[in-house]
Amino acid sequence: MNVLSLQKWEPYSIQYYCWLIIAAASIISAQDSRTNSRQYTFDIQTSYAPLLQSLDNIDTAIYSTWPDFDKHIPDYATIASTHPNIGVLMSQPIHVIEGDILEVTLINHLDSTGLSIHWHGFEMKNSIVYDGVVGITQCPLSPQETMVYRFEVDETPGTYWYHTHSGPLGVNALNEIKAPLIVHPRLDESEVLVNALHDDVDIHTMSSYDALTFYSNERILFFADGFLISDSHKQLKKVGGLNPPISKNDDGFTVGSFPYDFGTCNGKLREVIPVTAGKTYKFRLLNGGTLYGFRISIDGLRMRIIAADSEPVEPYEVDDVILHSAERFDVEVDFPTNMMNRSIWVRADTLESSRQGYQVRSYVSGFRMIAPSRKFLSYSFFILKIIHLIFFFQNGVRAILHVVPDEESLKTASLLTQLPDPVEDFVSSGIPIFEKKTMNCNSRVETQESSNGGECLPVTELISLKAFTNQKENDLDNSSQYSSSLEHHTVDFEFSPPPAYAHFVRIDNGLYYQHVNPINSHFFQSNLELHENTAMMHLSSYSSVLITWRNKSLMDHPIHLHGYKMEILDVYKPMRELHCSRASCKLPDIYDSEKRLRELDVEIGHGVLKDTFILPAGGAVVTRIQTFEPAVWFAHCHLTTHSEDGMALIVNVGALKFFFVAGSFISTCCFQYC
Numbered sequence: 001m002n003v004l005s006l007q008k009w010e011p012y013s014i015q016y017y018c019w020l021i022i023a024a025a026s027i028i029s030a031q032d033s034r035t036n037s038r039q040y041t042f043d044i045q046t047s048y049a050p051l052l053q054s055l056d057n058i059d060t061a062i063y064s065t066w067p068d069f070d071k072h073i074p075d076y077a078t079i080a081s082t083h084p085n086i087g088v089l090m091s092q093p094i095h096v097i098e099g100d101i102l103e104v105t106l107i108n109h110l111d112s113t114g115l116s117i118h119w120h121g122f123e124m125k126n127s128i129v130y131d132g133v134v135g136i137t138q139c140p141l142s143p144q145e146t147m148v149y150r151f152e153v154d155e156t157p158g159t160y161w162y163h164t165h166s167g168p169l170g171v172n173a174l175n176e177i178k179a180p181l182i183v184h185p186r187l188d189e190s191e192v193l194v195n196a197l198h199d200d201v202d203i204h205t206m207s208s209y210d211a212l213t214f215y216s217n218e219r220i221l222f223f224a225d226g227f228l229i230s231d232s233h234k235q236l237k238k239v240g241g242l243n244p245p246i247s248k249n250d251d252g253f254t255v256g257s258f259p260y261d262f263g264t265c266n267g268k269l270r271e272v273i274p275v276t277a278g279k280t281y282k283f284r285l286l287n288g289g290t291l292y293g294f295r296i297s298i299d300g301l302r303m304r305i306i307a308a309d310s311e312p313v314e315p316y317e318v319d320d321v322i323l324h325s326a327e328r329f330d331v332e333v334d335f336p337t338n339m340m341n342r343s344i345w346v347r348a349d350t351l352e353s354s355r356q357g358y359q360v361r362s363y364v365s366g367f368r369m370i371a372p373s374r375k376f377l378s379y380s381f382f383i384l385k386i387i388h389l390i391f392f393f394q395n396g397v398r399a400i401l402h403v404v405p406d407e408e409s410l411k412t413a414s415l416l417t418q419l420p421d422p423v424e425d426f427v428s429s430g431i432p433i434f435e436k437k438t439m440n441c442n443s444r445v446e447t448q449e450s451s452n453g454g455e456c457l458p459v460t461e462l463i464s465l466k467a468f469t470n471q472k473e474n475d476l477d478n479s480s481q482y483s484s485s486l487e488h489h490t491v492d493f494e495f496s497p498p499p500a501y502a503h504f505v506r507i508d509n510g511l512y513y514q515h516v517n518p519i520n521s522h523f524f525q526s527n528l529e530l531h532e533n534t535a536m537m538h539l540s541s542y543s544s545v546l547i548t549w550r551n552k553s554l555m556d557h558p559i560h561l562h563g564y565k566m567e568i569l570d571v572y573k574p575m576r577e578l579h580c581s582r583a584s585c586k587l588p589d590i591y592d593s594e595k596r597l598r599e600l601d602v603e604i605g606h607g608v609l610k611d612t613f614i615l616p617a618g619g620a621v622v623t624r625i626q627t628f629e630p631a632v633w634f635a636h637c638h639l640t641t642h643s644e645d646g647m648a649l650i651v652n653v654g655a656l657k658f659f660f661v662a663g664s665f666i667s668t669c670c671f672q673y674c
Contacts, residue, residue: 036191037101038198040094042117045109046173047084048076051262054087054269058418061426062270063262067395073262074228080110080169081176086206090222090267090288091179093212094162095197096153098186103150106141113170114140117149119181120326121160121310121611123563125628127151131562133634134166135517136650141166156466157185158310159284159328161222167644168231175231176267178288180213180220183310213266218282219273223296223323223348223397225289226262234258235641238501247352250445252576253617254555255352256292257641263289263348263397271399272416276407277340282306285321286328290640293324293556293614294348295438298401299422299429301344303331305439305462311565311609312465318457319436322351324558326612326638327440339403343422347429349396398426442556442573442616458571462608488546488597489537492587493615493637493647495553503553503637503647507537514646517634534650541630541654546601548591550620552584557615557642561651563633565609566623569600574618585618597622612638630654 052063053075063073082091096102108115118132130149131137141147163178184190197212213220227234237243243258265271275281283303287294297320305316307330321329402416434449441447441456450456494504494512504512516531530536539545546569549559572590579586591597600622607624615621636648 036097036195037103038094038096038194039103039105040092041105041107042082042091042177043107043109044080044082044115044177045084046078046080046171049079049081049084049087049089049176051075051077051269058270060270060421062398062421066398066426067260071261077228078173079176080171080173082179083203084176086203086209088206088209088267089174089176089224089226089264090209091162091177092203093179093209093220093222094181095184095194095212096182097184097190097194098153098155098157100153101150102153103148106147106149108141108143108145110143110169110171112143114142114166115164115177116140116166117162117177118165118562119160119162120560121158121328122153122155123565124151125154127154128563128631128633131634132165133517133562136632136634153183155183156310156312157183158307158312159220159286159330160310161286161288161326161328163288168235168640170232172230172233174226178224180222180284180286180288182220182284209266214273217279218284219275220266220284220286221271221273221296221346221399222266222286222288223294224264224267224287225260225292225350226264227258227290228261231290231640235644238498238641247350249351249443250353251443251617254553255350257555258291260292260350260352260395263292263294263395265346265348265397265399270417272419273346273399273401274404274409274416275335275401276409277335277403277405278337280332280334283331283333284328285323285331287323287325289325291325292350292395293322293558294396295320295322295351295433296346296348297321297429297436298333298346299344299424301333301335303333306330306332308459308462308608309565309610309612313608314463314465314606316439316462317437318439319431320433320438322438322440322614324440324556324612324614324638326558326560327610327614329439335403340405341403343400343402343419345422345424345426345429346399346401347396348398352395440614442571442614442619444573444575459608459610459613460568460571464567464606464609466606466609486546486594486598486601487540487543488548488594489539490548490550491537491635491649492550493553493557494584495555497583502645503642505535505647505649507535507649515648515650516646517648517650533646535648536650536652537635538655539627539651539653541627543627544601545625545627546597547623547625548597548620549615549623550588551615551618552587553617554580554583554585555617557647558612558638559615559621559635560612560638561625561633561635563631563651564625564627565611566613566625567607567609568613569607569622569624571616572620573616576618580618588618588620591620591622600624627653630656632656 052073055063079089106117116132116134116138124131128137130151134140160181162181164175169175184194193216246254247256249255285296302317302319307313309328400422402419434446435452435454437455439457440459443456446456489508492506496502502514504514506512513533513535515535516533518530518534551557572588574585613621631653633651635651636643
């Protein structure tokens with residue numbers, strides 16, 4: 001049968017409709033034949049993985065004298081992972097090409113906990129049923145059960161990741177069910193690369209993980225904080241107020257609400273990354289941790305940022321980048337030919353003031369006002385650094401970049417695990433942070449003390465290469481511009497310390513709720529299906545919407561919105577001593593003026609697009625999204641314990657009351673593990 005045969009039938013006849021069905025099926029079949037299906041099986045189990053044991057017989061300062069050498073790191077830890085027996089604290093990295101069909105079979109072999117997988121940063125167009133949010137788009141996968149996620153990767157090529165979205169694990173194990181997810185452009189060379197990574201790599205060895213993170217001229221650096229107690233144990237200690245005193249940054253805001261134990265790069269305490277001299281590499285930087293932000297730098301080299309949260313930006317050269325939980329940057333780094341056979345540190349320091357190696361600025365700043373010369377200040381810095389190392393400990397992650405002479409040398413890169421530490425100081429690069437250009441920085445103190453070319457740069461400095469634009473007039477005095485109403489919403493967050501210990505959210509100046517997801521997934525039409533504490537924000541579909549996110553707590557929060565990329569229009573950071581008390585900050589009112597909002601809304605530019613942004617302590621962020629078809633999405637703080645105790649909300653686009661996919665896993669729920 002061909003297209004011409006359609007002329008034999010009358011329109012709207014039975015034969016006509018039968019032909020349409022057959023033709024549509026033929027087209028879909030033809031499309032499927034041109035599309036690759038990448039299939040993975042995630043058999044989630046627990047096993048022992050080496051921690052300190054992984055450094056056995058290696059002469060290194062890492063977890064020998066740095067960081068906190070008084071802290072006990074066990075030889076092994078119990079982890080839950082897709083491949084727990086490989087020995088790394090990370091699951092299997094995934095590589096796909098835009099337009100591929102991704103099929104992941106999830107098998108839950110954990111004893112007493114439900115599971116789901118979220119594909120972080122994916123907009124999941126036409127695939128919301130597989131977004132992985134327990135209580136909204138699916139029910140938890142019960143123990144000994146299997147579920148198949150299958151959807152088209154209709155996403156911008158870039159750096160993403162996946163992780164569980166089913167709450168704390170109900171087993172006493174570290175949750176390492178997380179890993180990078182890379183979407184490559186649909187190019188011939190990408191097909192060759194991804195086919196090789198997908199088909200030719202034996203995933204049951206540690207070297208196979210190296211092949212999936214070090215390939216071509218790209219290197220993946222997946223940083224994560226680590227803790228020696230399980231998610232459930234952490235939650236109990238926080239509620240009971242049993243944690244040690246919180247750590248703070250130089251602005252006096254909270255950095256970590258429970259102590260930092262260890263950190264990894266690509267699931268290892270000591271990662272060695274091979275590169276070739278005379279080449280430019282793309283580094284995909286990710287923070288897959290659950291609490292601590294990292295300041296990331298490479299000794300002696302600058303980075304050109306080319307993408308933020310998978311979205312391309314105009315190149316921007318910096319010394320450091322700050323990544324909070326779930327954020328990503330793609331950067332390019334040039335390796336000159338004179339660097340061959342050298343090793344240098346990759347540093348990922350926590351943002352704590354008195355517990356990190358890269359800065360003692362809180363001490364030096366006092367000398368800056370009285371120093372008779374720059375030389376005097378340098379001596380002061382050196383002396384205070386020694387004092388700092390004696391009396392304080394440092395937290396962070398260290399990896400090693402080793403520059404080999406040529407491509408042939410990369411084939412023996414697996415032998416580099418025994419490589420000695422770089423000769424440079426493992427604690428500090430020796431350059432104060434106020435002399436560095438740092439991207440995604442929200443510190444007022446750092447901004448005020450920057451010198452010698454240093455800058456504390458908000459993420460709004462980045463310019464997107466593909467941001468949507470709001471086609472409005474620039475003339476604010478033209479009253480005709482206000483004929484179309486401005487859709488604007490506010491989301492406010494507040495925190496109550498122990499013994500209450502809870503995070504609260506309110507929408508559009510309403511009541512505060514400690515958010516709980518609905519009782520039944522995918523029913524949103526009445527209070528019978530919603531929990532009484534469910535917080536829901538209603539947005540118009542197919543509209544340009546401004547959302548102001550405001551924070552009363554004394555801590556930065558990485559905010560993630562599912563299903564959308566947000567254009568970051570403006571960031572406000574308060575002064576600790578003026579706007580905050582010991583317990584909380586004043587609610588920012590800087591964006592209360594409609595005129596101010598319209599000034600932001602009419603700017604036709606290319607604001608950076610992100611799926612996760614830092615909401616500063618006591619601060620505010622204005623975002624803009626272009627809504628699509630009616631759907632229900634999740635928004636939340638990406639610090640795991642905060643999301644679980646109420647710092648979240650549902651975003652209902654188009655007043656959706658119900659969604660259902662026939663035959664899908666989520667059509668019914670088993671509440672035993674909810």
